[in-house]
Amino acid sequence: MSSTKVRYLIFFQYFGTQYSGVMWTPVTQSVLGVQNYLEMAAQKLRPVGSIKFSISSRTDTGVHAICNTAHVDIERAAGKPPFTETVLVQALNHHLQPESISVLKAIRVSDNFHARYKALSRTYVYRIMTGCCYAQMPVFERHRCWPVQEGLNLAAIHEAAQLLLGTHDFSAFRCANSDNAFKSPIKTLLQADITPASCFLTHNLQYRDLQFWDFTFKSKSFLYKQVRRMTGALVAVGRGQLTPQHVKELLETRDPKAFPGSALAPPDGLFLKEVEYDEMDLSTEQILS
Structure with missing residues (x-):
């Protein structure tokens, strides 16, 4: 059986004081971005290939988010169905512990959906x-x-x-x-x-x-x-x-x-x-x- 790549819109929040901002930073830095932790959590779900979150809205060091968004493509191994939205939220939050980051919701979206450019x-x-x-x-x-x-x-x-x-x-x-x-x-x-x-x-x-x-x-x-x-x-x-x-x-x-x-x-x-x-x-x- 072939695998299927699915795109999700992720809604997430964070307390920004302890991060370099929301965007990804090189892992050699002493303080990482929120995106680093989101991607590390998703990588623990054992997807096919590497995970990349596309953040909709940039926030800097010290800035918080009640709700930010990003889209992400997740492909599972052949024979495994795509994650349901509920399971994906639960799994990401499990692997985000003990960070001050929480996934609020996940919505399956079309393959051409873009979290940044589709924002009203x-x-x-x-x-x-x-x-x-x-x-x-x-x-x-x-x-x-x-x-x-x-x-x-x-x-x-x-x-x-x-x-x-x-x-x-x-x-x-x-x-x-x-x-x-x-x-x-x-x-x-x-x-x-x-x-x-x-x-x-x-x-x-x-x-x-x-x-x-x-x-x-x-x-x-x-x-x-x-x-x-x-x-x-x-x-x-x-x-x-x-x-x-x-x-x-x-x-x-x-x-x-x-x-x-x-x-x-x-x-x-x-x-x-x-x-x-x-x-x-x-x-x-x-x-x-």
Whole structure:
């Protein structure tokens, strides 16, 4: 009997502090990427040939994912049926222990499906905590949010965020030394919301003055470090260090060197929340067609 190669879309999450980022890194490095561990776990399933995950959305060192995605081709030995989606999830999670990585779901997709290029949108959330400095923050929140000691002018932040919505040249919000500098800086920001968030320790009197805010951004794709730069600029507005007009002027400069380096938000509070796809691309009919 011949073997069959099957492509799966994998949904997975991770706590990014202990990894070099999501992308594969040479095994000679002291800190590996999330992709390294996903591939090592899949290789333990004894597939035919080597395993390669194609990641949909890049995240850097210290950045977390509530849900990232990747596609992977798995071919089993002759005579063995393809893994069911449920069994594949269970097997991968078994071999991922004790890493801070978990596979949430697997969906069998067509052979030409691409996790990166088929994505309709990506949503990132950046968590801000106000009311204390890093040394005073709850230990359970460390590496999961950006502590800002002073309060923020939310009205000014909302005003500045509205200026970022829509289609713009976001060159000023990209990393000046980005390897992807040749890519188009024209992006359409579909969402830029700032909403209250919660902490399960807020009932403790010691932390009663803490406030948490989610900065949510949605677009089909983002430039390298764009979300961290947008967040940093908005927080600078909230602190009174910049004005909404300054944000507008930054956009208009189209110059990454014009961005104040001190305004770059740290990676700790950034989460990739969701990668969205067209349901038709994930349907059984599409696979069989």
